[in-house]
Amino acid sequence: MSTDRYSIFSLLRETLRGHTGWKPAWRSPEPKPHYDVVIVGGGGHGLATAHYLAKTYGVRNVAVLEKGWIGGGNVGRNTTIVRSNYLLPGNIPFYEHSMKLWEGLEQDLNYNAMVSQRGILNLFHSDGQRDAYARRGNAMRMHGVDAELVDAPELKRILPMLDFDNARFPIKGALRQKRAGTVRHDAVAWGYARSADGFGVDIIQNCEVTGFRIEDGRIEGVETSRGFVGASKVGLACAGNSSRVAAMAGLRLPIESHALQAFVSEGIKPFIDTVCTFGAGHFYVSQSDKGGLVFGGDIDGYNSYAQRGNLPTVEDVLESGMAVMPAIGRVKLLRSWGGIMDMSMDGSPIIDTTPVEGLYLNAGWCYGGFKATPASGDSFAHLIAKDAPHPVATAYRLDRFATGRTIDEKGVGAQPNLH
Amino acid sequence: MPEPLIARSALRAHVAPASAPGSAPGARLREVQDVLVATVAAFKGREDELAAAVRERYGLDLPAGPVRAAAGASAFIGAGPGKWLFVSSDPSADPSGLPAAVVDQSDGRTTLSLSGPAAREILSTLVSIDLHPRAFGPGAAAATHASGVAVHLWQVDDAPTYEIAVFRSYAATLWRWIAHAGAARGIDAAL
Amino acid sequence: MSQSHRLPAGGLVDRAKRLSFSFDGKTLEGHAGDTLASALVANGVKLVGRSFKYHRPRGLVSAGAEEPNGLVELRTGARREPNVKATTAELYDGLTAQSQNRWPSLAFDLMAVNQLAAPMFTAGFYYKTFMWPAAFWEKLYEPLIRRAAGLGSLSGEADPDEYEKATVHCDVLVIGSGPAGLAAALAAGRSGARVVLAEEDFALGGRLLAERLTVGGVPAAQWAAQAEAELAALPDVTLLKRTAVFGVYDDGVYGAIEKVADHLPVPAPHQPRQRYWRIVAKRTVLAAGAIERPIAFGNNDRPGVMAAGAVRSYLNRFGAAPGRRAVVFANNDDAARTVADLAAAGCEVAAVVDARGDATALQAAAKAAGATLLFGGQVVEALGRGAVAGARIASAKGGTLDVPCDLIAVSGGWNPSVQLSSHHGARPRWDDRLAAFLPGQAPAGMAVAGAASGAFGLAQCLAEGAQAGRAAAEAAGFSGGGFDRPDVEPEPEEVYGAGPWRVSGSKAKAFVDFQNDVSVKDVELAAREGFVSVEHLKRYTTLGMATDQGKTGNVLGLAIMAEVTGRTIPQTGSTLARSPFAPVALGALGGAHRGKEYRPTRLPPSHFFAEEQGAVFVETGQWMRAAYFPQAGEKDWFESMVREVTTVRTKVGVYDASTLGKIDVQGPDAGAFLDRVYTSAFSKMPVGKARYGLALREDGFVLDDGTIARLAEGHYYLTTSTAHAAQMMRHLEFCRQWLFPELDVHLASITDQWAKYAIAGPRARDVVAALVDEGNDVSNEGLPFLGVKELTVCGGVKARLFRLSFSGELAYELAVPARYGDAMIRAIVKAGEPFGICPYGAEALAVMRIEKGHAAGPEINGQTTAGDLGMTGLLSTKKDFVGRTLATRDGLVDPNRPTLVGLRPVDRTARLRAGAHLVKRGVQPVAANDEGYVTSAAYSPSNGHWIALALLSRGPERMGEIVRVFDPVRDGDVECEVVSPCFVDPEGARLRA
């Protein structure tokens, strides 16, 4: 168990010792025969669930099973944006809960995940878009979340490199959430892992869940590439892979797996100090602590498990990027990659029980689940520990498609590739 | 009595600027004026009847694939299974009597002609289908897009000359984009 | 200092062409054929940059695209380009370059104090600190970290250059033009296949340009030139020089960037700076060569420590000496060439250190060069502060000796450039004999040849390349491409030493990844802290994440991790290369269509007329629509809008409604088809009639609305909203082809075919009557409300006349073929003059439809049901239609759902805005009390105050109630009365008049 406390003092102490005294951030234990709770998936949500189970809900006989290396899924390949600028009442309280947990994360984990509240600006280009953002901003404000409308002159002051003069779709202003920002993605996985490990949670890598043992409709444990692991309760947090894993338990989900690409440029000196999203095409950008412009756009739009995409999306993203920010023309793309996400039928997530007793589902995060990591972990831990939904996550039920109480922020309907 | 209405092209100099090449033109861009254009779709079970009517009236066989079958002033260009684009420079060739769903598009499409040794290279900056002579020669046709603008194009001769039918409201944009791609290659674009 | 290090003769530079350039303000000279790097070498410049984290002085390590250190800012002003590799920047006259990441100057960099704190700045140190106090992160720590990060900087100005995209299809794509690539291209090209040869460099030949070898009896570079000439003469071979293939996509699609004008001071007029190629290839030969590895020893990053093969490139290709007195340190025989070439160039070889126990080629070379040879020895540390001044060498027996030198040429073996072969996710596999990662399962259609596949001998490269080229052409259906391998000098059977990867015995930092300052100690720390997976190692230390993507250092880092954790290299694994292979300017991927040309602009038929009238335009999707037509004396849109609305409501106005989607529906089953896609029945609607139609998505929410007119028995004409036109066409085709394929019905978009004008207002009939040709009855009886007629206007122009009204006035929609659209609106205005007509724009239209309570885009937003919009009555109960079943779900028929109402401010002077939320009077405006929101708001000239449409929970039951309209983001908070959504002529008398 790693008990080192990180601080400037431990760092100085170790500097003097040539850094020979640091312990592993988490152990590499062998799986035990039985756990109270097994979490499938060592991504952000799985690891956060383990942390909150142990820390908040006192459930410590827990294992997180990860088929590869922790953080190798979407938590390690997203564009790091955190925000709570949602529109619908089913979503806002949940994402705001997440935002608040982000704000205290470093102290909670004793790990600097570089939560950077650099703000987000969603550009608008027409009166109609402005009003739609006003509707959203007002909804946020009524939930006690910060939001403001920024007009064009003010926006020009904040982001002088935008194309205000020659744009096909004139930039008329932006919806701004100042408390939004970015978080160092890998550090989120590592910080939660280290903390959970500190509470005794077993983090087991290279351990793929290949089946479920279910008796009389009740979960008994999981089959894995490293043998059977018994469990009283099993929580699925395998973003992107949820359909496959759920199918092993006989469940069919309202989910399709789609690839989203992301991009990073070479490192440059500070260029943009906030997150900015284009409103007339698919492009959003922020700058990483290493100096790279981290940006992305729309999903590729067809079912995929290949963790990569194709050129039309790349072109679309950069056409849009050049349209809104022509000053980026001469910085170079360094790397691109893809992640596989659960695109749900209404674009909103699912945190719910399942028809199998003791089997819990956390899925459907689409391209927006990184920001949800703390609240998702907390809510899922709550559900698993107490068999009751967390108050901020009551809308994320599986039966909402049957009842018609879907949470469709974009209003595109049951077409996952359009969310 | 109101004055008779004058027909006007979708292109005007300020939205579709003309340009003259420095020396030898790499390509020539023009609007093809006064053509009849129509979409023709075969009714169920009446495909043969349509084929016969076309043979009878225009002296050509309806093509089965994406090619242009021409006879005299008129041509049928494959547009999809059981669908054709009819194009004719003969004002009396009106296809509306054919036993098919015929829709006049003479005003819905603007047709451009791009011709000359640089035409292929210019087009390949906008269109991503294979235009190499081995893959696409006179008579070949394709429905595709030019940087996001839907086009239906076919090759007329070996100059090479391409004709490009575009929805009228997009014509000025397409013109500018072709002219822009042609600028470094010597384009003569005149309305 | 004029080219102090240029050799007296030799090389491929054009000594007759002198080019002047400046580096950090200092003017220097080079030759045509130089890169910026070779010109710097020729001028004896060693210090070219500062490292990322510690600001250590850095010099050139390589002569190619893998360069980690020699990054500069090229050009000035808006054309400034950060992080340009000096090794790939082609020299041109007047080139200006600045070094990066230093202050105030490269030689005297104050930031180098970071080196003092370096012991603390280990991998991941920031995760462990900067947490207290929490608020200091954004204010203090993070800005500091960010300012320190990044190398070059952007100008902040719009990129002034143009870019272009192009597509090329081929049978065989050959990537790389070294011996393997040239052989492949010749073999394939001679068969008649369409071949594209892409080479990143400005000259073809790859290593042939860098070695003193002969091929087919002539100097290698000359052979390459001959090959190039033959290829250029083949009609279907396309040579793309200065073109780097950056990515491999599905089904033989490759992305490449051609640097069209980067070697010019500025691009010629209309010339793109770079061209982005989409290459569609049936087969591909990857012949990307190999990259030499460093060895980690103390201060192995000092300027003057250089890859042994790069030393040969500078000597042989560029005629420039990277040093005068060299120590060569290697674990393989290839470096023997460096020893020989140095000697041949007149440089002194002070010592040859062969890390292996014994070897032959190196020994012979050392002897010939007169150098001391140390078997089993190792360079422990590079000596010297700003640049290499010597090498500390540990002999196999244990002693050390310091050898003065200004160049340490290092070869730690070669890494085949397998990157592109793994773009589809297959990891490379380790080969023990070659001590290298070779391509794994290459993407479909790709073969790898030459050094990229581990063929390190020249003869082998030529043979493999030819074989791969021939096979590729054959697979694409071509045969007969012959290529007889030319003779080459015999090469010794080489011995590849796996290691040493790192040399111990120095206190100084030993670097693995130069650019990101990842040292051996960082790898060790990562292992200690449990970051033992290569992927964790990468992310924790940033190994391989810099602009060179680990091309030089990655394998070294993995090997050290393997050693530290006691695993083999294959057990340790490798990370994955991804697109782009080499960094690509974002502008190039953006292409030609920038600024106003970002997306096409659709112009409706009245555009030119509207322009002449001085209209102000507004973007509506891709359309440009006239928003309003200002007249003299009107100071803003508001005044114009009020006048236009008032004119329509009291006289008559004309509006271009051509942007609405229009679809022609024909066929025996047209009516049945429409019955299934719209909520109400159209099969029974008489010919000559039109009706409002509502379409649902299958999930029961409203998709779109429009009008459907029946022109003939099996012939309908329908309109969609402007915004949903493409989506509706797609949906209808889906229903037609997939859901109901048995129906005989045909669709054609006729949006662009017809210009369509709404003529609205009490005098509309007078105007229409003046336009239609004789014999056409447009009286209320002749053409009643919702009637449709095909007729002629203005002397024989065929037209369609619809008695439809969006404004709520007596109105017609007159459609004529688009070519007459321009003349038509002029004729309408002329005919309307006696009645006081005015053209009106989108603003006035929007106001009038709000006054009438017609749902539009803000209400039909994908989240509303027919019930929400007060249109439950349109849902037929007698037939099935798309969306019918799911529209009955509880959540969609919940009586608490917000439903369409009108709002009228209690204080009639108050302004209303769309987006404001609704709460009951007297309650807290918090989420729990949120009852809906304003969808559309407008100043109503007809009512003399602002009005709004809103979705309010149980709205229709609450007529007369006062609600609070809360708009905190715009400081709005007013009270409104809930009223009917129709503010003008609720009985509809006017439109039937």
Add this chain to the structure above:
Amino acid sequence: MRIACPYCGARGVDEFSYLGDATVVRPDPAAETALADFVDYVHTRENPFGRHRELWQHASGCQSWLVVTRDTRTHAIEAVEVAKDVALARGEAK
């Protein structure tokens, strides 16, 4: 990715628009279980890891809807059929 439209030939994926699973069939609206059937039809997906039959439209080409059989792990396309033909055949099979 390139899709071989049976009519137009192989074209870049940018010419096509995607709808998803082609194995779900619009249920009988008159069935007693219609509501549940439609909920399932509209929302529930097999989402296979591997072979997937899916609907695409050649939107920038001939407008044909197509049934494409594609491997979701590799994007490799095994077959492309005209959707209308598939739908008619399915209708006849019923």
